């Protein structure tokens with residue numbers, strides 16, 4: 001499980017950074033990736049990344065501002081042009097369906113891979129036996145959501161040494177033990193508790209849309225292993241941040257500290273910060289409040305590690 | 312007057328080429344540029360070009376397929392975020408208005424520079440004292456147009472030697488003579504015909520949308536100094552070209568020869584041709600029919616020269 005940033009700029013693209021999108025890669029866990037937001041030219045960024053359009057399973061939209069959705073119609077059209085692409089679901093606020101249906105209809109784009117559009121207004125957005133996604137409203141000029149992705153606990157590791165001693169070879173028996181079933185080998189009945197370590201705690205990653213500081217962040221980020229928070233401005237421009245319904249790096253760090261997250265990644269930077277050097281003040285201001293902070297850099301991977309508990 | 316290609320690929324972007332867009336730069340003549348088509352990430356291409364969003368005066372859309380229009384909402388939004396951008400008009404077929412209004416409404420994008428949307432169904436699309444633009448229907452899966460841009464004739468050059476001999480210095484008198492007025496200097500009345508060379512013939516550039524070979528191309532391209540024609544496939548795939556309502560390089564060259572144009576530029580290449588080397592067969596096949604053929608290459612300028620007559 002890792003995050004891979006495709007766009008980290010606010011409002012419009014620059015020569016250095018693209019508009020917002022980040023991928024949650026779950027190749028080991030789920031053999032697919034998810035996308036959070038899809039600004040214009042996200043598909044172009046994907047061309048220069050290890051991601052594949054056909055492996056995208058879900059796209060979550062935080063809010064309907066253009067810099068977060070204008071890449072959707074093109075990405076979906078290109079994905080449809082690859083034969084045999086599996087179905088894909090796009091989740092987002094009210095207005096998402098109208099936007100997609102209008103753009104695809106006006107351009108007579110044929111999306112034949114099974115596109116599902118799910119509009120939500122917060123709460124439980126998706127759940128299966130592996131993962132669940134919850135959304136909560138933030139505070140922006142328009143309806144904007146944060147997503148909390150919770151991986152469910154996985155079985156612990158098998159004690160391979162003991163199993164080999166007892167003559168159990170890798171194969172279906174291992175799966176049964178992991179699923180909590182007893183097995184009998186060479187006349188010996190083995191219970192899972194004898195050979196299974198403690199369950200691995202599922203990881204939690206929280207990805208926010210554009211927002212001012214707001215109490216809604218706390219339940220989304222509480223105890224998360226990793227929090228992605230917008231940080232449009234340095235502290236100097238706190239007034240601007242408030243006026244345009246955005247956050248400063250310090251405000252992001254305060255939210256991270258209060259929520260007790262493992263790690264904070266700042267993204268969605270104003271164009272006034274031209275390059276990585278000019279972004280350093282955001283990092284420093286945030287780290288003074290919450291040391292485990294990093295800047296989102298495009299085309300870089302950020303592994304999601306269980307911050308506490310037994311791995 | 313020159314063309315500057317921003318995107319030359321058909322259908323979807325690749326690592327080598329972007330989807331369709333070409334700029335007509337008229338800095339000397341008109342202090343602005345026009346765009347023909349606006350595929351996704353055209354604004355990104357512009358960031359890496361000498362073009363400026365604020366200097367775009369008009370955008371002409373050939374047809375409503377996504378690879379020709381998905382860049383419009385983002386480009387207009389970014390242009391609106393620069394304060395003081397002058398008005399801009401977008402011309403295109405039926406459906407353009409719905410597409411733009413739906414996308415801008417869904418994303419609550421504020422375009423406050425005076426955006427005009429003009430839907431047309433061919434004929435005279437625009438005219439002022441300097442230039443006129445005519446459109447004609449082509450043959451594609453959906454309504455698709457070619458544009459013929461005709462620069463009006465400009466006054467000839469003044470005979471500077473003779474004027475200096477007669478004691479007329481550069482200034483308002485030169486303008487009067489160019490406008491066809493007589494002047495009187497040092498008691499001598501000078502008529503324009505005495506000092507003005509023959510008028511400079513305006514140039515004609517024709518830019519086509521996606522199309523099969525069709526008689527509609529002839530009136531658009533007849534006698535043009537430069538013709539931009541799609542060439543999606545090599546001759547080997549003429550069947551595919553027909554099936555998908557596209558042209559081969561040879562068909563483009565035949566249209567150029569029949570219309571007696573000065574120069575032909577091929578664009579809108581299938582993704583199957585990965586790079587410039589793989590595009591060489593298209594160039595060679597076309598040049599065998601019409602020698603004055605070039606390939607459109609992104610971020611390259613193509614000056615538009617009056618092919619015949621007195622310059």
Ligand SMILES: [Zn+2]
Pocket residue numbers: 010011020065067068210268
């Ligand atoms: Zn934003």
Ligand SMILES: [Zn+2]
Pocket residue numbers: 321322331376378379521579
């Ligand atoms: Zn096309």
